Amino acid sequence: MPNSRPRPRRGARSGAGAAGRDELVSRSLRSAEHCLSAQDFGTAYAHYLLVLSLAPELKDDVKETFQYTLFRWAEELDALSRTQDLLGCYEQALELFPDDEVICNSMGEHLFRMGFRDEAAGYFHKAVKLNPDFNDAKENFYRVANWLVERWHFIMLNDTKRNTIYNAAIQNAVCLGSKSVLDIGAGTGILSMFAKKAGAHSVYACELSKTMYELACDVVAANKMEAGIKLLHMKSFDIEIPKHIPERVSLVVTETVDAGLFGEGIVESLIHAWEHLLLQPKTRGENGNCEKYGKVIPASAVIFGMAVECAEIRRHHRVGTKDVAGICLPANVKFQSPACSSVDTEETVEPYTTEKMSRVPGGYLALTECFEIMTVDFNNLQELKSLATKKPDKIGIPVVKEGILDAVVVWFVLQLDDERSLSTSPSEETCWEQAIYPVHDLADYWIKPGDHVMMEVSCQDCYLRIQNISVFGSECEVDAGKNFTKDKDLLSLGSEAELCSALANLQTSKPDAVEQTCILESTEIALLNNNLYHEGFKMAMRKVLSSLAPEKLCQAMDTHCQNNEMSCGSTENVSEESIPEPFYVLDVSEGFSILPIIAGTLGQVKPYSSVEKDQHRITLDLISEANHFPKETLEFWLRHVEDESAVLQRPKSDKLWSIIILDVIEPSGLIQQEIMEKAAISSSFDIYPEVQLLSPVVIWSQVLQLPWCYGKSWY
Known part of the structure; x- marks a missing residue:
């Protein structure tokens, strides 16, 4: 925590008013420090707001401490799900420090976790503009860009045939008289630029995604067409005449089509366009200037x-x-x-x-x-x-x-x-x-x-x-x-x-x-169909348990599992004197997983699953029942979690997890950061220092050497 107490600086004003203000600022600074030492971050934050409103000349002096207080208070608000209060604090902070890249970046991180990726991208982008050398903001911006700038944009822009044919069709329509053009779902703005280059007098483009809208602005500006193309950050449904565009257009161009043609809403947007934004279509036998009637590219x-x-x-x-x-x-x-x-x-x-x-x-x-x-x-x-x-x-x-x-x-x-x-x-x-x-x-x-x-x-x-x-x-x-x-x-x-x-x-x-x-997601079904994957985990977990269990118990478990294939989660053939407390196994893999049930077949094991969906829990219960697990052998971890800070601490026991299963590798090969964080926040178990990352899994708290034949893609 920053540890400095700035002294109020007297300005040109004097007299009782200035003295009273300085005294209030000094008391508030002392109170803020006291609250920080007591970890009362909410009250400390309020005191700093008062100080900065009364003495803005102290901004540079308290900036670092203010940031620390804001971030700690925001963490508490986030844990309490007080979203509006959290966002309100950041808005107040940015009013005081509008050009602070650290606060902008932190605001973006909270928005991203809440699912507001477009808004988060805006704050990350601003942080990078404020400080191009701010690596945290750059990394965050690239990460959110991977979410928001769909990979098909790159493939589409590299599709020369598609671009050439669209360009030719737009050029032909403009040459025939369609001089006012609206691009619906502009993306990077390439169709709008085709229209402007073809000679259209008026070109309008609407794009809902804030990230893509800002990208289109940059692309249009880079091509020196910003004066001839009006970009609108909105849905086409929200465009009003003459508020946003002066009159109905003669041509709508769009590529709001997905693999199933209709999935991006092309039918609904074109119905609205014909009713509110386009000139009436050409009637049979009508001649004259194309500008007098409307049409759409694509036609059908x-x-x-x-x-x-x-x-x-x-x-x-x-x-x-x-x-x-x-x-x-x-x-x-x-x-x-x-x-x-x-x-x-x-x-x-x-x-x-x-x-x-x-x-x-x-x-x-x-x-x-x-x-x-x-x-x-x-x-x-x-x-x-x-x-x-x-x-x-x-x-x-x-x-x-x-x-x-x-x-x-x-x-x-x-x-x-x-x-x-x-x-x-x-x-x-x-x-x-x-x-x-x-x-x-x-x-x-x-x-x-x-x-x-x-x-x-x-x-x-x-x-x-x-x-x-x-x-x-x-x-x-x-x-x-x-x-x-x-x-x-x-x-x-x-x-x-x-x-x-x-x-x-x-x-x-x-x-x-x-x-x-x-x-189940298609990748989850593919994983369920992959017996090699599950056999690899089973072998690895058996190896860990064998290293942890007394030799006699391991032999008893092996014999019991061989003789009782349908009920190997039980240990009724092992005498009570030889059975220690069970081994606790937690699976924090993302999505649906039967690995906890497999762990439960390995002897004296108490498995925990971290699935979140009710239908997944019901399904795992039914699978457990069909495999003759004793009732409540399988536990669901999230039912025991009341305090988020207690995640990964085994409930009601001072014993530690024997195994934590993390399948963190996505089909693309990327590591799922949320799963890593889910495990990393635990302070209730010891992790062996020799942990190795072997695709596709890490199992903590023992090192598991999966054969390399298991290192292939599971999905």
Whole structure:
């Protein structure tokens, strides 16, 4: 803590008023120091605010101590979840020290942790501008930029074909008379600059992301076009005439399309643009200057699809094993990826994932020919409005090759104008990936020529949705998610083939068994499918426990686990005299993990899981029950945490953790900083000094030498 007491400096004023002020400042400074020594940071902060409001000439003298007080008080407010008070303190501090890079950087760090990444980027950027040599701020700015500047911006800007065709289409439209242009979702501003370079008189560009807006300002300025392009930091929905732009424009250019075409809101933004920002469209037979009517680039799109077999997609979206390192996954637990979840879920999530199919590991096999899903005319307002209310279309596609039905792959052809188009097909070298709709809940995924893949397609909640995928064969039909659970359903079936189909869909779990659908990220499903990963952890944990346990107990545990595969979490065959206090194992891996259950099969172990989602806890409880764990063998750490400072201290015991499991390596190879911090804040256990980082895991408090064959990517 800084330890200096500045003396109030007398200004030109004199008399009783100045003396009284100086006395109040001196008392407040003494009170602030007393509060700091007592670690009463909130009161100390209030005293410093009073001092600086009364004696701004002391700013340089108390700056360092004020910063320290602010940061410590902010930590307490953050721990108490007093977000508004925390932000209010920083706003007060920045009013007093508007050019303090350290305070700006700290404000950004708090905002970033709260999820306000755009705002955090602004403060980091300001800190770097104030002090280009401030390494902490530079590192923070680059980190948040990795979050906010999506990687596809770089790929898109490097897509020469895409840029050339967009440039040609915009140039053609401007040459034909579209002299006023609005760029919706400007990004870096490249389409706006195409329009200005083509000769447009008025160019407006709107961008919601503050980071991208500031980047676009820099890019436009670097190209000396800031005088000719008006950049707006807002949604197109919020643009008003004449408040933001003087009149309706004759051309809207946009590339607010994702792999599924509609996912970035192009339909909604264009409906609003046609109703409020664009000149009316050209009517049939109308001639004259193009400036008199409005149009959109791109003009239209055609969406295509294809059913495929792909092992890489399968392992990320379907759990294909019933046994993971000796742990049985029960039939009453159903795992799904977010892309497979229902449209009726509380949160609206993308109903698809994306892949670059031309580069997908292991390749893919086309099981059908490509087929047309739907078309959309972006220059037809009524058609755009009808998309969201239109009933789903039913499509049936003949199978041309036999194989495992894993997904429907979707792409589109973007028609920019009458002459120019862009395709996102897997066969094209393009910046876009393809949308992947994983297939799930079929009784049999094997299809063959003569079968038909049936599906329903629609545009709901701003997304292209492909639902109710089923297979119609020459003998019977198998519907995704269809279950016959009542006798009257069986009696209503006519043919023997239909009866077989119904029986294949019968639930195999007990009538009174609790059923649980567990939504996992695709990387979590891939990890669950990776038996090598879990066997590696099991071997490593066994090695640590063997080094910690008495030899006799280790032998007893090994014998017990071999003779009781279905109940190896128990130690009933070991005499009470030989059983010491159990070994405590904590798993702080991010997301869903069955590693604590695996640890529980290794003998006298009390495993703790740090999963946060209720559905994950219920699922782990069901898996524990199916593997005959004694009730409450598996504990959930966060249920015991009342004080955040106590994280990683084992509850109600002065004993320490035997093993802490950290799987901190992301699929990209980056270390998850939050998980490292989660472990580092503990002061309640000793860490062996020889800790080594072996991809993909670190296990503290013992050094585990995983064989290098386990060091490959798990995802």
